[in-house]
Amino acid sequence: MTERIRLLVAAIAVMVFALFVQRWPGRLDDPTAVLTDAMGNAFVPRSEGLLDTTAGLGLLMLGAWLFGRLAAGVRLPKISAYLVFGAMVGPAAISLVTDDQLKNLRLVDDLAIALIALTAGGEIEFHMLRKQAKAVLLVTLGAAIAVFTVVTPTIVWGSEFFGFGEVESMSALVMLALLVALFGTATSPAVVIATLADLHARGPMSRLSLSVAVLWDLALVVLFAVLVAIAGPIFAAEMGDATAALHDEGSLILSLIQKLGGSVLLGAVAGLGLTWYLRRVKVHLPIVIVLSCFAIAIVAESLHLKALIASLVAGLLLRNIWEEDSEPLFETVEELSLPVYCVFFAVAGARIDLQLVMQIWPAALVLVCLRTALVWVGAGIGARLAGESKSTAMWVPTSMIAQAGVSVALAGVFLETFHSADFASTFYNLVLVTIAIHQLVGPVLFQVGLAKSGEVGTGGAGDATPVSVSEKP
Amino acid sequence: MKFFLAILVIVTVALLSASARFYRLRRSRFVVALLSGGWLFVGVGVLIGPAMIGAVEEAALARLTPVLAITLGWIGMTVGLQARRDVLRGLPRSLYACAAMDVAMSVIVFGTLSWLILGMWAQHATVAQRWPAAVLLTTASIGWLLETRSLHANSSPASARLSLCVRGGGALASMAAVLIFGLFAHASARLPGGEIEFAWGNAIVMASVTVLLAVMAGLIGRFALRLAGGDRSELLLVFLGLVAIVAGSATSLGYSPLLASALAGAVIANLAGPALRRFERFILQAEYVIASLFSILAGMLLDVRIGLAGVGLAMGLASARYIFKSPVFAFSARRRWDQGGEENEPPPDMPEDSPLYWAPIRQAPLAIALGVSLVMTESSPMSRKLLAVIVLTGLLTSAPMVFATMRSDQTDEPGEPDDKASGSASAEVDA
Incomplete structure (x- = not known):
């Protein structure tokens, strides 16, 4: 006390x-x-x-x-x-x-987004995913299908209630609804890892939870990039920017492939560069990581690529291809993440328009309840279809409730990309308020889920997860 | 984009130069001498800055204000963290004597000289307008570069004692320089119309507020350090947070970020207890890279168009260093200040003749930090020209030593490095 x-x-x-x-x-x-x-x-x-x-x-x-x-x-x-x-x-x-x-403080955003993605990429282990491919696929698909099929029409139907009443064109409204639904499917690998480590949990549900969280994180970033690329011209037309709206489907797909391909390439180059540094030089790692993250952000911005995907790919390659060399790097990333996360999330909080929140809190609450129920049902059905035990199917959805790092980063990217649109602020605040609520209840629910499935304390200290975590949110 | 890529390339070079692969190169006394004043990186900064090829434009440079404030805060805090009561009490009296005599001589000789030459350079300026510049040049003259390895001293006990005098006396003088600059450089104030006049009342208020900020930050820092324990990520957060809040607050109030963070460092050093050692070790790890980054930023900030008057000012200051610094240091170091003091055996005599007596000729790297501090509080062309004068003075006082070591490097077998290339006060005192 x-x-x-x-x-x-x-x-x-x-x-x-x-x-x-x-x-x-x-x-x-x-x-x-x-x-x-x-x-x-x-x-x-x-x-x-x-x-x-x-x-x-x-x-x-x-x-x-x-x-x-x-x-x-x-x-x-x-x-x-x-x-x-x-x-x-x-x-x-x-x-x-x-x-x-x-x-x-925008520089901090750039740094944090790249760092969060690098961490998320570093948490994806191919060999672990291969073992549980079917279960992971069905659980994530179950949750995603449930959320997309219900949340999208709900947002379109209740656009006034959710604060999007001023959006005139139906296509723009549908895109916004799809993006809200996409955020609804987001999870937090960092919370899952931190909770598993904290409770020394080990077992089928723990393993499945971790795999689902990290895989869906990767898919989420790619899907977000795809949706934003498609939404760009539609939102531009909604805002009255005629030139930006004149994109045919062919050029859109081409631009999307260029963006994704270029981002993957940039990530691979960054990963290679970091590996070379780790092998040959190996000093002042915190500064190297900070500079690398800035470099990825700056190069991505100037070449119109996605820093998030590039960093994710860099982390993924480092973890899975150059694993031995990259271990000190991820340990350093962990050290750096606390100050960066503190500022990043505090800046995100400072950007919340409280007046708007007072207007939209009922909508946010409805969205939270709807999403929680849909994720629970969809992921549960997916787990049963994959042949998981009753207990796992019942409680594995609790690992998908919390939302954090990547979701906040993506919301920031959305606000930055469409900052001139009126709906961008509403969208950002709605998403951020729902993330905050999920972040409050998510870890508690997951703790309950692990306890109910009997996996708490079965892992022994320190071996609950493939990666160690200390203060990561 | 161009700017960040330029910085990226430069810092990568700095990082590579810190690697084991380049260790052999760093063993050379010439390279040690070149790196210890930060000249190499200052040169790179000048080259890419607005003064030369302009890879970094003025607008981009202005956006770097927070980074500059944090690096200044970092320097101030490392200076302040040395001011531990137990350490200060344990230092031989000869070190205090060396530092005190240097401060007194600098204020009298360099203060007068700066005042006179500034009078010729800025003829129409009022006394109050010339005041901050004179205080800057005077305080920049206090102390010296603490690096001693490049000076070829032998390893006798007397030589070691003299080396301690160079390092310890110089570190104490650095603390005094930060204090004097922080208290007196802001004694003049700008009126709403833009005119400058003396405002001693403001200076007293400013000093009191700076102390208040430092004490508040120190108390918060003490609690935060205890909370952080041995967790490296939390230590990093506490250090960055403290430096940012103290140096940033001083900057936004128009006060000296160096003084505020040095005082906060001193408060933490005397209150933090066992957590302090971990904290210090942690800070020192990043020393070389931060010092390199700061030198690059300083190089970008300075205005090389100082004209003949500016060159004359730098040459005058450098000449004064050659004439006065070494004899005054030799006089204060050779006096037996410690006789009858805390030591059981009388200390060995100082060597009659040693290259270490020339060490105080070289200007302290902290002088550049003081110059940058003035640019932070008043980003005028004059401040940036003064920064160039300080850098030039440093070069004029270091270059002959560098060339001397280059020549002797060709004949001597270099020994093991005994101090950090960056030559900052903290490393020297630890050594």
Whole structure:
């Protein structure tokens, strides 16, 4: 109890610190004055937003971490705490972090997206997937079919209720509904791995849960890229951008193949580069990883490729082809992930438009209930069809409820891609609120599922999963 | 894109240069001398920056403000973390004497010299306008480069003692430089109309607020370090978070990020307990790469168009270093300050003649950090020209040593490296 109070006091102290700095007049130059130096040269001072960004970064990092520790103390997921902290200090609430600062923190987004995808790729082990191919396929398909067939028409039918009333064309509405449904199928391998490691769980359900989570993560990224590529011209037409809308099907497919192929190639090159570095140089790994992630993000952006897919492929190749060389790299990625995740999720939280959330929370709640029920039923049926035991079929869907890293990253990519559209903000907030709710209930449900299937504590310390996890959300 | 790729290539070179493969190359005294001042990377920064080929444009450079603030905070915190009460109490008095005499001499000699030459360079500037520049040049002159390996000293106990004097005295002088610059460089304030005038009241308030921020951050840091324990990812988060929040807050208030983070480091050093050692070890691991990155950024920031007056200023400062630094250091180091002190046996005499007496001629790399700190708080052409003057002074004071070591490298068999190439204060004091 005392520790929790200390944590709370520390988190408040960080906020008071930031508040003090924000309110204290300091000695910033008057932006309207013509400034000259001692030699009479006129100059322009640096923008306040840019100067404040570093302090904002520190506040988000330390504050979110302390809040996460506080949440963990009362058995709540850390990611939710990071999101809540971000929302609390963001422009929509007490505004310790301003819009200007959030714009300047875009670099962190790029880094985090690449890092999350690299981690996700590193969690996919081919040999493990091959053993359970049928079960994994049927469980994921069961959940996906259930979610897509019910959520898509529900969104179209209730567009007003879900906040998409202003979308005029039916094709745009259907695309939005498909994208919402796609997010509905997303899971969180990081949560699955963390929970399995935490509870020392081992058994058929644990193995199947892990395989499903990582495989679906890969499929989700590819499907998202496909859907966004198809949706691009449709949304452009909805926004009145005629030139962007003039894409025939042939060029669309070609562009999609180019994007996917190019991204895979970029990922392979990045993987090769990292392997060479790990074999030949092997020093300052954290800095190399940060730079590699930035490099992937920058090259992908300039060549119109998908950084997420490229990083995922790099991680996948490193884990499965150059496994021995890549072990230190993934250990370092794990070390780096905490500060990056703290800032990334806190920034995501700070971007939540709380006013909009107040309007859409009933819709988000309906979506959460609908999705949970559909995933449970669909995945359960899939597991039964694959010949899994009753217990596994009953409880394996609990591993698919939590949503985190990749989902938030994809939501950010959507907002970035379609930022000029009115519906983008609604979509982003709806998805983020549902992710936050799922993140709150998901780990708890999975814990219950593992306990009911009798797999808790059967793995012994440290051997529950193929990869070790410490503080990954 | 061009900018990030340029940075990427450069940092990759920095990383490769840190690898085992390049270890043999780094054993050369010439390379040690070249790397220890960060000149190689400053040169690369100048080359790709707006001053030369322009791979990095002004707008992109401005966007790097947070990275600059964090690297400055990192430097400040490594300086501050050395200020542990038990360590400071245990240091021989001769080190304090060396540092104090150097500070006093620098303020009198270099302060006067800077003031006079600046008066000629910026003829129409008021006293208040010239003040920050003079404080910068004076504090940049305090201390020296701590690297000693390239100076060919023998391994006698007296020589080792003198080497300690170079390192310890220089580290203490660096702390003093950060403190003096942080307290006095911002004593002038800009009025809403743009004019500058002295505002000692503001300076006192600024100093008090900086101390307050540092104490708050130090207390948060102490708690956070205890929470993090030995977890490396949590240690990384705490360090980055603290540096960002302290240096960032000072930057956004227009105060010195170096001073704020150095004070926060000092508070943490004296409060953190057993967690501090892990924290220090962790920070030192990234030292070489961060120092290289900082040098590149500094190179990009400086304005090489300093004209004859700027070159004259740099030459004047360098000449003063050649004339005054070595004799004053030799005088303070040879005095038997420790007689009757804490040691049972009297310390050995300092060698009569040693190349280590020339060590204080070389300007401390921290001078560049002070210059960058001024650019951060006032991004004027003058600040960037002053940064160029500091870099040029450093080069003028280091180049003869580098060439001397190059010549002796051809005849000598180099020994094992005994200190870090980056030559930062923290590594030197640990050594």
